Structure formats: structure tokens, C-alpha cells
Amino acid sequence: VLAAELDPCTVHTLWLSYPLNLPSAPLSGGLEWLANDTLYYDTWLSDLYAGRYLESWLPANMPWDTYPLSLGLTLTDAGAPHTLISNAAVDEMGEHDWQLEFPSTMRAMSPLVIVVPSEDVIFVSGTHPSNGQDIPYTLYRHDTVGTGIATLEATLLGSFDQFTLGTGEFLHPSFTGFIGANARSMEYDGAFTTKVPDISHEAFHSWWARGVHPATYADGWIDEAWDMYNTTQGQSFTVEPFNWNDPTAVLYDAHPFARITPLNSYDHGRRVFAGLAALMGVDGLRMAMAELYAAIGLEGALTTAALERHLYCVGGEDPQIRQAFWRFVYGQGGNAPAPDMNYCG
Ligand SMILES: [Zn+2]
Incomplete structure (x- = not known):
């Protein structure tokens, strides 16, 4: 509680000081002190548990609030060189002294920050031409992974090509990936941390989830x-x-x-889209989703109601599309009410 009275319409700076420790949130992680004065740090965000987005580490708002973030990060008394991996624009001010600038499109679910002993990782970087767009990328592989980095890189770049073709433009300035045997498989804006089998799933989220973001956490089922x-x-x-x-x-x-993406988003949610494909055709559904992706972009966000309206209106106003949302998204029995006269404009 901030027990201070402030005059209206005045600007203030709030200083908070607290030790860096494991967040007090379910299944929190991402902070390990290792042998020889080394460290593994990872923002370790999650959509599946409360309190596991940026609010784990810093004061942060709900997902509809977009704002830039400047973060100075210093590691002192380290026993070995460390590497910073992040989807921010990074300035290395000195050894173990970094300035990170996250863009104004950032939200609490966006920032990836990893600090890892340099000897534990190798990386490959380049610029990949993908269906008319150049995508700069850096991919890190932790020692715990047996697969060669060239194979991992090929999988990633192959995924990029599928997504630029089927969904649309990559919306971020570059891509940053971290692959580890014990990594969380988790998506960030233009970035991921992942285990090997989840590369494609987590990369796709830089289009849907952290390219076009959910408007509220209740809309998080859509991207999964x-x-x-x-x-x-x-x-x-x-x-x-x-x-x-x-x-x-x-x-x-x-x-x-x-706050929490329901676990049935993965299986039941996938089947909802497979059912919609039966009503709209696979190509019709994919085209409708690509239109939505292009219209919303990084600045906007998607609600469940907007998704339903778009698919219904481009899907020939088939009442079964509304019924599918009514029964299998909102969990209602009986028949979906008829939409307003001007529902499709
Ligand atoms: Zn996912």
C-alpha cells in the first residue's frame, strides 16, 4: 500500500527496491544459482498459471495495456562469462551490463530475458528470405540438447516459410530462439524458449499469440x-x-x-477449428484467419467475439458457425440466439 496523498494531475516517480528471487506464483521458476558463481535466469512466463507473466518480476498491467519498457541489467561478481538472450533491442554497455529496450507494442506477456553461462550455449544467426520477406534470426542451443544446431535451424526456417505463406508477414524486427532440453516451451513476441519437439508450435506463436495477441487472457484459447x-x-x-x-x-x-488459458484449448480447441473447417472448407477457414491476422497486426488484439463475428460473416452467415461458438466455446446448451440485424455490417 502506498500511503501517500498526491495532488491530481501531477507526475511522480515510484522507486521500488526488492531482492531478485523466485516469484511467489504457481510453478514459478527461471532463477537458478549454479556452481562457480554462475547463473541461469529466464523470465519463464506462462499463460497456464496466475501471476506468471511479467508481473512475476516487475510491476505490470493486464494484457490490453501496451507500453515500452527500458530495463537495465547488471550481473556482478560472476565466476564466468554470461550471455544475454532477449527479444529486446540490446545495448551491451560493458561486461555483464546490458540495456534492454522493449517496443511500445509490448505487453506483460511479451518480454523474453535469459542470462546463461556462455560456455553452455552455441548459436547460429542469419537472415532468412521467406516468401518475399527477410527475417533476421538468432537461434541458441543449450548443451543439454543432442540435436545438431544446423538441424534445429533448418526446422525453424522451414516453419517460417510455412507461416509466411499460410498466415502472413512476420511482424517483429527479428526472431530470437532458445532451445534447451529442460527449457519451458513458451512463446514470446518474436521469440521462444522450447524443447526440440515443440519448435514449430512455439514459432507459430510469433504469428498467432505474440504477433496478433489475445485481447484478454480469456481469449488465449484461440491461439493455442x-x-x-x-x-x-x-x-x-x-x-x-x-x-x-x-x-x-x-x-x-x-x-x-x-487469467488462465484452459487446458482443453489444445485438444478440444483444435477440434473446434476442425469442425469450422467442415463448415467453411479448410481453405476458406485459413483464408479467413489470414485476413484477420493482417487486419489486426501488432497494435491490435483479438477477442473471441470478433473471431466469431468474422468467421460467421465471411462464412456465408451459416448459423452453425454461431452454434459452434455457443456450444463449444461459450459452453451453452440450446440454440445460439440470432445475431443483430447489423451484425455483419
Ligand atoms: Zn502454445
Whole structure:
């Protein structure tokens, strides 16, 4: 509690001082003091548990608030050289002294910051021409990974090509990836940390989730479901007609402070898109999603209601599309109410 009365319309600076420690949040992690005075630090964000976005480490707001962040980072008394891995613009001011600038499109779910002993990682970097767009990238591999870095790089760049072709432009200035056997598989704006099998899934999130962001955390089901529909080997771009007798299920939690992406987003959510593909055609659905992606971009954000409206309106105003959301996204029984007269403009 800040027990101070302030005059209205005045500007103040708030100084907070606290030790860097494991966040008091479920399954928090990302801070390990290692042998010989070395350190592994990782922002270790998560959509699956409360308090696990930037608010883990710094004062931060809800997802609809976008703002730039300047972060000075200094490591003192280290027993060995360390490497900084981040999706910020980084200035190295001196040894173990970095200035990080995150862009004004950043939100609490965006920043990746890793500090790791330099001898534990190797990296490869370049610029990849992908369907008419040049994507600069740097990919780090931790020692714990057995796969060669050239193979990992090829997988990543192959994924880029699929996504620039099927979804649209990569929206970030560059891509930064960190692959470790014990890494969290997690998405960031133009970045990921991942285990080897999840490279494609986590890379896709730089288009959907951390390119076009969810407007609220309750809308986080969309990018997991759409990602699974796009990148799950053997299950991508399937057509699976809805069974209207299937039990209702909730993907969108209407609570205004809903924080957690429901776990059924991955499987049930994927099947919702497969059902929509049965109504709209796979190409029709993919084209509709690509239109939405281009229209929203980095500055905007996607709500569940906007997704439903867009798919219904470009999908021939098929009432089954509304019914699919009603039953399998909002978890309601009975029939979806008819939309307003001007619903499709
Ligand atoms: Zn995901």
C-alpha cells in the first residue's frame, strides 16, 4: 500500500527496491544459482498459471495495456562469462551490463530475458528470405540438447516459410530462439524458449499469440487451438464435422479477470477449428484467419467475439458457425440466439 496523498494531475516517480528471487506464483521458476558463481535466469512466463507473466518480476498491467519498457541489467561478481538472450533491442554497455529496450507494442506477456553461462550455449544467426520477406534470426542451443544446431535451424526456417505463406508477414524486427532440453516451451513476441519437439508450435506463436495477441487472457484459447490446428503433426488442417450431441465445453471464460488459458484449448480447441473447417472448407477457414491476422497486426488484439463475428460473416452467415461458438466455446446448451440485424455490417 502506498500511503501517500498526491495532488491530481501531477507526475511522480515510484522507486521500488526488492531482492531478485523466485516469484511467489504457481510453478514459478527461471532463477537458478549454479556452481562457480554462475547463473541461469529466464523470465519463464506462462499463460497456464496466475501471476506468471511479467508481473512475476516487475510491476505490470493486464494484457490490453501496451507500453515500452527500458530495463537495465547488471550481473556482478560472476565466476564466468554470461550471455544475454532477449527479444529486446540490446545495448551491451560493458561486461555483464546490458540495456534492454522493449517496443511500445509490448505487453506483460511479451518480454523474453535469459542470462546463461556462455560456455553452455552455441548459436547460429542469419537472415532468412521467406516468401518475399527477410527475417533476421538468432537461434541458441543449450548443451543439454543432442540435436545438431544446423538441424534445429533448418526446422525453424522451414516453419517460417510455412507461416509466411499460410498466415502472413512476420511482424517483429527479428526472431530470437532458445532451445534447451529442460527449457519451458513458451512463446514470446518474436521469440521462444522450447524443447526440440515443440519448435514449430512455439514459432507459430510469433504469428498467432505474440504477433496478433489475445485481447484478454480469456481469449488465449484461440491461439493455442489455432496453433494446434496448424502445427500438430498428423492432425493439422483436418476436417472433423461437429457432432451437435457432444457435451458443451467452455473455452472462453467470461470472468473479467480470467487469467488462465484452459487446458482443453489444445485438444478440444483444435477440434473446434476442425469442425469450422467442415463448415467453411479448410481453405476458406485459413483464408479467413489470414485476413484477420493482417487486419489486426501488432497494435491490435483479438477477442473471441470478433473471431466469431468474422468467421460467421465471411462464412456465408451459416448459423452453425454461431452454434459452434455457443456450444463449444461459450459452453451453452440450446440454440445460439440470432445475431443483430447489423451484425455483419
Ligand atoms: Zn502454445
